[in-house]
Amino acid sequence: MKVAVLGSGVIGVTSAYYLARAGHEVVVYDRQSGPALETSFANAGEVSPGYASPWAAPGIPQKAIRWLLMKHAPLILRPKPDAAMVAWVWRMLLNCTAERYAVNKRRMVRLAEYSRDKLIELRAATGIRYDERMQGTLQLFRTQKQLDGIGKDVEVLKRDGVPFEVLDPEGCVAAEPALAKVRELIRGGLRLPNDETGDCYKFTVVLTDLARELGVEFKYDTQVQQLRFTPDRIEGVQTASGLETADIYIVAFGSYTPAFVKPLGLQVPVYPVKGYSLTIPIVDESRAPVSTIMDETYKIAITRLGDRIRVGGMAEISGFSKDLPPPRRDTLAQSVTDLFGGAGNLEAATFWSGLRPMTPDGTPVIGKTSYKNLLLNTGHGTLGWTMACGSAQVIADIASDRTPDIEVGDLALSRYG
Template sequence: MKVVVLGAGVIGVTSAWELAKAGHEVVVIDRQPAPALETSFANAGEVSPGYSAPWAAPGIPAKALKWMFMKHAPLIVQPRPDLAKLGWLAQMLGNCTSAAYKVNKGRMVRLAEYSRDCLIALRAETGIDYDQRMQGTLQVFRSQKQVDAAAKDIAVLQADGVPFEVLDRAGCLAAEPGLAGAAERIAGGLRLPGDETGDCFKFTGALAALAEAQGVSFRYGVEITRLTVSGGRIASVETSAGTVTADAFVVALGPHAPRLLAPLGIRLPVYPVKGYSITLPIIDADRAPVSTVMDETYKVAITRLGDRIRVGGLAEIAGFDLSLPPARRATLEKSVGEMFTGAGDAAQATFWCGLRPMTPDGTPVVGRTELANLYLNTGHGTLGWTMAAGSARVLADTVSGRSAEIDASDLALARYARSARAQGAAARPVAVAG
């Protein structure tokens, strides 16, 4: 059947690839002149299933208050009034419990591990090249308190069978020799040897070219204005280039998806969370990272991408603002400068920001909606690159009427309705006979 995919970021392009492999006629529509020019353009570069964890976690509200007074805070909440932001934050706070964290992290790791396997298969099938490295990732702790706090994540890794190594300072330096200049700052680390790295922008562009060669039609520079409904189904998508009809429609528009869906009465709890990156040319390869190092203090990822270092992270809740404050760049430069002194030329770095589509429980929304032929693949937050290949496979299986290879029952939008019903039932008083 004919399937229209709305969005040509890494999620939309991988969805198109998997749908085409499943035998569908696929059309991709995007307002940009080429693929991966928004959130997928300059992300941190890590494919890290083991670090797949929701931001909503026990202790986060207290940490957020402390971060408000830090010069180099990993989280910034702009005070501008925004009802959507307030509602999303309230839902996120509701997930900051031990029970919710365990459920949310478990399903995120399940999808991310599957996605890494799908990426390996895709790479073997196509020979695609994107500055990839398969040398694991290392989370670096600067204090014993951070080392101790990793216990809850380690418990989930153990439960899910994810390989890991708990390292002392010497172990961290053995895994990443470029950290030698930062040895006194390091209390320990958590290494995930199965993780990968790579340039998401290069990957998405290369896969789009492969998909096009397989018959996928890409319509760039086309604004998407609205979806029309008839008889409980999507009849068409209205665009700046005219009306497009299809048998099925996939919304992969990242943080812009809620605006398109709201007129249909579909409430998608996805909010833009701004992230930043700098990309530095390497000037001393011996001091540069081997793979990805996560600086736990600043929540910053430092990744080797060919002859470049990508430094990405931070979270700013500021709506659709795309400004580039020098203070955010300073935080990224501080992290890489302290961890890998002299490895890259910060003066030649490019500075970028993107809007991550975040759900309040951390898990993306992949699957069906209440409209028979409308599907979603969005809400991946900081993990779009990590979860792209697996989410696309789940989406293609769902559209094709096949059972997914993993349990995908808790990935669709319906989980929020189930959660609301459960909370409502818990809140209702119980009548007691007397």
């Protein structure tokens, strides 16, 4: 069958690759000039299935109030008259219960673990390189209260069979030797030894070339305007250069998905949550991280990518703004300077922002819609890189009318009623 994939971020490109490997004729459409030039371009670099957790969790409403008052706040709210923003925040708050958190985290970990396995298979089959490292992720706690609060996450990790280590300060230093210089800041850590890191942009660019070798056609600089449809089918996708047709259509437009499918009567509860990153050239290897550290105080990830350090984080609810306020840069710089001061040249750092497509329950929207030949693969939030390969295999299985290897019924749009 001919499949049209709309979007060429890491989700769209991996979908195209797995669809082509399943024997389909695939065409990818994107308004950008190449792959992974938006949200996938400079993300935190983590492939962290064990940290696949919904932001909606017990206690978050109370923490959010404190965060909003912090100088280096992990959460920033810039209110505006936006009904979609209000509705999304309200639905997220409804998921901040222990019961909903457990349900949402289990399905996120299920998909993320499956995706990590698929990435390992892909790497073995293709030899793809992307500044990858397989040295785990360390969640770092600066206060005893943070360390004491990991119980609910540890319970889920145990239940799902995810290997983990609870570390004292000396254990944290053993995992990340450069932390020896700031041992007094550390109360403990939670380490997931099976997590990975890598440059999502490099991965997506190389996978694009591998997809081309399988026959995938990429139509860049192509403005996708709308879908043509009947009451139960998609008839074509209207682009600036004309109507394009396929047997199956897959929307992977990230934060732009809801507006694109709204004319079809589909309500997709995805909203952009803005994140920021710094990419810093390393000048002192001895002071640099060897893998990924999650700074729990600032909710920031500090990741080693080859000869660079990627510092990414924060959650800003501000619509589709892509501005780069200096205070956000200061927060990233504060975290990395605290823990790895002198490792990189901050003056030469690149400052970036991207729009993470978030659902109110944290789980992406993957699968069928009420239109027989329209599928969605969107809403991965901060975990698009972590969940990309698994999501792509699932969408390829559904398009091929095969039963996926994991349970996927609770990933579809229908879970929202």
